[in-house]
Amino acid sequence: MLQLVLTWTISRALIVSSLAVPISLMVCRMAGTRSTRIRTLRRHPVLLAALVPLFMPDLLTGFTYRLTSARLIHSVVATELLYGGLLLCRVTALQLAVLLILPSSAISRQSIHSWKLLRTSGRPNWYRTWLRMLVLGPYRSVLVAWIGGMLLCFQEFETAALLQIDRHPVVWAVWLFDAHAAGEPLSVSLSFAARSLLFQLALLLPAILLLRVGGRRQVSLPPGAAADAGLFAGRPALDSASTGRGMVWAVRWLILCSLVVTFVWPVASNLTALAGGFRTLVAQGGLVARIRQIGFSLLDCMLVAGAALAIGRWLWRRSDSFLTVAVLLPGLCGSLVLSLILLAAFQLPVLNRVYDSWLPMLLGQTLWLLPRAFLLVAVLSVLTPQTSIHGAILLRATGSRLLVATARQLVFRLRNVRWLLAVGILTHWCFWDVTIVSVLRPVRFEPIVTRLYNEMHFGRTETLVALTCLSLLIPLTVFVVTGMIWKVVAVPGNVRHD
Amino acid sequence: MTDPLWTMTGVSLYGDSSHRLNDVSLQIVGSVTAVVGYSGAGKTSLLNLLAGMERPDAGTIAFHRPTMSSLPLFWVPQDGGLWPHFTVRQHLEAVVDPRRQRDIPWDQIFRDDGVEAATAEYEPEPEPEPKPGDGRPRPSMANRAEAAASEPDFDSGDLIDNLLSQFDLYHRQHAFPGTLSRGEQSRLSVARCLAASPGVMLMDEPLAHVDPMRSPRYWGVIRRFLQRTDVCLAFSTHEPDVAIRESQNVICLDQGRVMFHGLTSELYWKPPSADAGAFLGPLNWFDADARAQWMPCDSNDRPGPAFRPEQLQIDPVEKGDLQVLSFHFCGSYAETQLKHVPSSAQRTLVHRPSGRTLKPGQFVRIKTC
Numbered sequence: 016m017l018q019l020v021l022t023w024t025i026s027r028a029l030i031v032s033s034l035a036v037p038i039s040l041m042v043c044r045m046a047g048t049r050s051t052r053i054r055t056l057r058r059h060p061v062l063l064a065a066l067v068p069l070f071m072p073d074l075l076t077g078f079t080y081r082l083t084s085a086r087l088i089h090s091v092v093a094t095e096l097l098y099g100g101l102l103l104c105r106v107t108a109l110q111l112a113v114l115l116i117l118p119s120s121a122i123s124r125q126s127i128h129s130w131k132l133l134r135t136s137g138r139p140n141w142y143r144t145w146l147r148m149l150v151l152g153p154y155r156s157v158l159v160a161w162i163g164g165m166l167l168c169f170q171e172f173e174t175a176a177l178l179q180i181d182r183h184p185v186v187w188a189v190w191l192f193d194a195h196a197a198g199e200p201l202s203v204s205l206s207f208a209a210r211s212l213l214f215q216l217a218l219l220l221p222a223i224l225l226l227r228v229g230g231r232r233q234v235s236l237p238p239g240a241a242a243d244a245g246l247f248a249g250r251p252a253l254d255s256a257s258t259g260r261g262m263v264w265a266v267r268w269l270i271l272c273s274l275v276v277t278f279v280w281p282v283a284s285n286l287t288a289l290a291g292g293f294r295t296l297v298a299q300g301g302l303v304a305r306i307r308q309i310g311f312s313l314l315d316c317m318l319v320a321g322a323a324l325a326i327g328r329w330l331w332r333r334s335d336s337f338l339t340v341a342v343l344l345p346g347l348c349g350s351l352v353l354s355l356i357l358l359a360a361f362q363l364p365v366l367n368r369v370y371d372s373w374l375p376m377l378l379g380q381t382l383w384l385l386p387r388a389f390l391l392v393a394v395l396s397v398l399t400p401q402t403s404i405h406g407a408i409l410l411r412a413t414g415s416r417l418l419v420a421t422a423r424q425l426v427f428r429l430r431n432v433r434w435l436l437a438v439g440i441l442t443h444w445c446f447w448d449v450t451i452v453s454v455l456r457p458v459r460f461e462p463i464v465t466r467l468y469n470e471m472h473f474g475r476t477e478t479l480v481a482l483t484c485l486s487l488l489i490p491l492t493v494f495v496v497t498g499m500i501w502k503v504v505a506v507p508g509n510v511r512h513d
Numbered sequence: 514m515t516d517p518l519w520t521m522t523g524v525s526l527y528g529d530s531s532h533r534l535n536d537v538s539l540q541i542v543g544s545v546t547a548v549v550g551y552s553g554a555g556k557t558s559l560l561n562l563l564a565g566m567e568r569p570d571a572g573t574i575a576f577h578r579p580t581m582s583s584l585p586l587f588w589v590p591q592d593g594g595l596w597p598h599f600t601v602r603q604h605l606e607a608v609v610d611p612r613r614q615r616d617i618p619w620d621q622i623f624r625d626d627g628v629e630a631a632t633a634e635y636e637p638e639p640e641p642e643p644k645p646g647d648g649r650p651r652p653s654m655a656n657r658a659e660a661a662a663s664e665p666d667f668d669s670g671d672l673i674d675n676l677l678s679q680f681d682l683y684h685r686q687h688a689f690p691g692t693l694s695r696g697e698q699s700r701l702s703v704a705r706c707l708a709a710s711p712g713v714m715l716m717d718e719p720l721a722h723v724d725p726m727r728s729p730r731y732w733g734v735i736r737r738f739l740q741r742t743d744v745c746l747a748f749s750t751h752e753p754d755v756a757i758r759e760s761q762n763v764i765c766l767d768q769g770r771v772m773f774h775g776l777t778s779e780l781y782w783k784p785p786s787a788d789a790g791a792f793l794g795p796l797n798w799f800d801a802d803a804r805a806q807w808m809p810c811d812s813n814d815r816p817g818p819a820f821r822p823e824q825l826q827i828d829p830v831e832k833g834d835l836q837v838l839s840f841h842f843c844g845s846y847a848e849t850q851l852k853h854v855p856s857s858a859q860r861t862l863v864h865r866p867s868g869r870t871l872k873p874g875q876f877v878r879i880k881t882c
Binding site for chain 2: 405
């Protein structure tokens with residue numbers, strides 16, 4: 016059975032990830048010149064819209080489309096298409112992010128052309144070297160993005176679990192999670208997980224090799240130099256191809272649809288039930304308890320996000336590739352495999368003492384978040400070179416109060432806000448992950464997300480909608496307020512530039 | 514100004530595979546200091562340490578804070594270090610301290626002293642008229658600065674206008690760094706540093722991306738600023754002519770080690786070794802034996818062993834020991850490969866061009882001048 020489920024999941028991942036590649040490449044190209052893509056992100060609404068699905072909780076997506084899936088229960092194809100479509104939005108966003116931030120290959124187009132010029136010289140192994148150059152050069156970022164998409168599809172759990180009314184969509188993670196929840200012994204669950212782990216490793220290893228062999232890391236190149244070196248993923252393979260107007264419009268429509276499907280509709284459809292839901296929640300008298308539950312979850316996730324970011328920064332600064340791969344690998348294997356392995360590890364006699372504590376959950380969440388934290392650190396390092404921040408720091412030493420205030424505001428804007436944003440994004444991802452907390456949480460602690468996940472299976476009530484919105488709004492409010500307080504503390508007095 | 518700015522003692526900075534700086538001990542004094550060296554020699558690492566952006570893995574660095582400015586230090590990093598959310602104009606507005614600017618004779622700094630005349634044939638890119646609503650007409654170069662500086666209420670807006678004009682950035686004043694060319698970014702970074710008017714300026718390969726025809730004009734602004742203020746400058750470059758033209762002191766780095774530290778003129782005329790001397794451009798090295806062999810008829814008493822191209826002349830003769838193997842004209846100097854016929858020894862000389870081409874096989878003699 017597992018064989019069939021795995022094959023089905025892999026086939027879906029293959030199709031969705033392959034379909035997403037041309038779309039993400041097109042969006043990447045539409046975003047403008049190579050070096051300014053990220054820096055001028057806010058001036059590219061298409062790019063921002065395409066990235067939105069990456070930040071929408073899977074749980075909310077699954078919850079929104081659960082009723083649709085129920086209506087499609089008699090059509091396997093329709094259910095699979097619905098799930099595949101939702102995945103496509105998410106995978107496109109991920110691939111786009113990878114294409115935007117991946118450091119360029121050391122093998123430039125000029126290097127390949129230089130090799131092409133030697134073609135007539137009858138050099139042995141010319142074709143082999145040429146292919147190697149192509150794979151490690153311009154196609155490298157595309158291949159890594161494609162593998163990333165495959166992994167995301169393969170590891171997706173929450174949306175599939177909520178869409179699955181009967182047996183479709185068929186997803187190995189849901190199948191394994193259900194089997195484990197139904198009382199399958201851990202050793203059996205682990206043996207099932209081992210096969211999926213092998214598949215994931217088979218995907219990860221080439222990606223790591225591609226990044227390691229074909230990559231180079233440049234953090235503080237001047238923007239112009241970055242453009243020459245193709246820092247921002249270089250030019251993807253399709254980048255130089257002339258793009259028809261019709262194609263551009265088609266991609267814009269696709270992105271618009273993706274935005275509606277993953278953001279506008281989930282928000283709009285739940286807003287209508289919000290007021291009634293809050294009234295019921297207050298009337299039932301459970302509001303304070305729920306807020307406390309959200310608060311504890313938030314606290315846990317903030318702690319984990321902070322730790323993951325600190326480790327990510329440390330890894331980035333050390334720039335030791337073996338250590339980086341070793342630390343990031345557990346998280347890259349997906350939350351289910353990771354949590355099952357940790358569960359088994361904490362059942363060993365030596366670790367059994369801390370089995371029912373916060374440690375397994377915190378460790379699992381941190382390990383799972385680490386690849387994402389590392390990615391964010393990389394993005395932040397590229398976005399604001401250390402030299403820009405140091406310029407502001409130097410300005411702080413002036414005797415002029417006005418300049419000191421300006422310098423403080425600059426440092427706040429260039430450094431603090433971005434790290435706060437990074438912690439916010441990581442907290443958001445951690446907060447909405449069901450798998451790790453479901454498997455590794457201590458008995459006495461019930462995170463809000465597991466409660467939501469369980470209740471979402473039993474229908475769509477106004478109370479549930481209100482609780483979901485509360486879970487989205489409270490963390491958001493906390494971060495906005497934290498940011499404001501931090502700004503007041505860090506930038507006292509009047510400043511000229513806002 | 515001979516007061517020390519930085520005292521470095523046994524400073525090392527480790528890299529991935531080798532030392533970026535290895536046991537560097539030196540004292541950097543005021544005035545203008547150039548840091549020269551080949552790519553990867555450690556110039557940027559040294560400046561990053563001086564700027565305090567990096568900390569040494571071993572050794573100590575003491576910065577003797579100058580007192581003339583409220584801002585002790587500001588810099589021009591290699592990548593410009595611009596602030597992505599600020600426009601060109603805002604970069605300057607953010608650093609200008611009117612109290613400090615009042616003491617600086619900007620009118621004299623902006624008044625050209627002839628450098629522009631030398632490059633007058635070059636037409637800079639046209640600056641479009643300001644858009645309606647910009648609020649400021651395009652300023653003429655020096656007259657507005659003169660007026661601004663002489664007014665009792667110092668208007669930093671005028672200073673910014675003039676700085677932008679001096680660095681050909683006025684028409685780009687509302688642009689963001691992400692949309693600027695590399696040259697424009699370099700110029701903005703330098704203009705920002707001048708606007709900040711710190712006690713010490715650190716510049717890591719400033720104006721490296723600026724076209725060579727306009728670069729001297731911008732250097733002229735920096736030079737006049739340094740001449741008319743008590744601001745010190747330390748900058749890195751791998752252009753020997755810039756180091757010679759702009760600096761009084763020079764630090765030569767090679768593979769993270771200091772090869773030479775002293776006066777630029779000393780390195781130029783009396784380098785301790787051929788390798789060190791080469792940092793400031795081509796030179797010939799004749800020790801006593803070589804001089805006796807290659808310049809036996811030279812009546813000048815010019816001390817060696819280093820001879821710059823302008824100190825050597827090669828004259829054709831009817832018959833002699835030296836024969837031309839090849840000749841290459843390089844503009845301000847020529848490169849000639851000679852053969853010492855009796856010993857069959859060969860060497861290449863850089864010398865001042867005589868105006869005529871030396872032909873292979875021709876007999877010549879070397880003369881110092």
